[in-house]
Amino acid sequence: MAQDKMVHAIEATNLADILERVLDKGIVIAGDIKIQLADIDLLNIKIRLLVASVDKAMEMGINWWQQDSYLSTKAKETEIEKENIALKKRLDRLEEKIKAK
Amino acid sequence: MNTKKAKEGLIYLYCITDKVPKLKEIENLVDKPYFIYHQSLYAIVNKVKESEFDEENLKRNLADLEWIKAKASIHEKAIEGIMKDACVIPFKFATIFNTEDNLKAMLSQHLKEFKALLIKLEDKEEWGVKIYCNSEKLKENLMQEDEQLLNIDKEINSSAPGKAYLLKKKKEELLNIAANKKLNEYGQVSFDRLKEKPTGVRINKLLPKEVTERNDEMILNSAFLINKDKVGDFLNIVEDIRAKYTDKGLFFDCTGPWPPYNFCNPKKGKIHNG
Known part of the structure; x- marks a missing residue:
């Protein structure tokens, strides 16, 4: 199986991978110590990833994901499904009413 | 105190x-x-x-x-x-x-x-996929495939120096356009395949070379939330696209399982069921 071939995150990745996630992601809840990671001058310490931007992608002319409708269509599908179920129920009720008459 | x-x-x-x-x-x-x-x-x-x-x-x-x-x-x-x-x-x-x-x-x-x-x-895991592109390799491949570029090459060889210079400039321009087109195509196909199995997808900022310490350019930085029983399928898909595009100049860096860092902030990481 392919999974067996994969090395675990910590071994397979360089430190940038860890820093990217630990410093920039994870749930943000204000603790008692107020510190804005973005305020710190990180430029000198290679954690430029915090200020890297998608502008770079635009420069390179790669932006396929921005037009990607995956997330929005999924949401739409769920909405349509819900509406569908509601309509079917309404139809059933109407049919029963007609039969009862 | x-x-x-x-x-x-x-x-x-x-x-x-x-x-x-x-x-x-x-x-x-x-x-x-x-x-x-x-x-x-x-x-x-x-x-x-x-x-x-x-x-x-x-x-x-x-x-x-x-x-x-x-x-x-x-x-x-x-x-x-x-x-x-x-x-x-x-x-x-x-x-x-x-x-x-x-x-x-x-x-x-x-x-x-x-x-x-x-x-x-x-029962879900976060996996990360970063795609990098070696543009030299991508262009080398194109020089062997693209007819327009092959023709211009022939023309350069049979032209006087002045004209050859202009043709070379033109060739460079065409090559850049073609490389960009291919890159978009490969990237789109890869991304479409990658998101087949996951229930959550997140696109992150591209990291500069100073951070990645690689010679090739990052072209996709993505994170996926995957049902544990679909992880095997997902990794097989990574292997598929890796096999398909490695010779063409792409490099796939797949890591995980990660704690779900990218899928904890409701405003940022979107999760949907199904």
Whole structure:
């Protein structure tokens, strides 16, 4: 199986991978110590990833994901499904009413 | 008063879960980790020194790459250890509380949110895929495939120096356009395949070369939330696209399983079921 071939995150990745996630992601809840990671001058310490931007992608002319409708269509599908179920129920009720008459 | 507080230390929060956490997994990494149980949630924490983590000292330490490296690695490994046996919500680096009561108050305040999130994350893993492009290799391939470019090459060889120079310029331009087109095509196909199995997708900022320390350019930085029983399929898909595009100049860096860092903030990481 392919999974067996994969090395675990910590071994397979360089430190940038860890820093990217630990410093920039994870749930943000204000603790008692107020510190804005973005305020710190990180430029000198290679954690430029915090200020890297998608502008770079635009420069390179790669932006396929921005037009990607995956997330929005999924949401739409769920909405349509819900509406569908509601309509079917309404139809059933109407049919029963007609039969009862 | 201050001296007493310094002795008590601060509470550093790694992650929360709704199962009894197995601290043995992280005892060799973190100095005396423990958990705080509150309203059905377990917060995995550690005491840290104020001389390192209070506001002033933390600010100073955050300018020190070696310090960050060490602490961020501990943060990551601690969460990974707990994650082996339980679904976790990973917290951002340096989420710190003065007292246990403050932490408990925070848990109460976000109880509903955390419980809903744990349900969403149950039996799922985060995986990361970064795609890089070696444009030299991509262009070499194109020079052998693209008819227009092949023709211009022939023309250059049979032209006088002046004309050959102009043709070379034109060739370069065409090559860049063609390479960009191919890159978009390969990227789109890869991304379409990658998102077949996951239930959550997140696109992150592209990282510059200074950070990646690679010669090729990053063209996709993505994270996926995948049902555990679909991870095998997902990795097979990664192998598929790797086999398809490696010779054409792309490099695929797939890592995981990660704590679900990218899928914890409702506004940022979108999760949908199905």
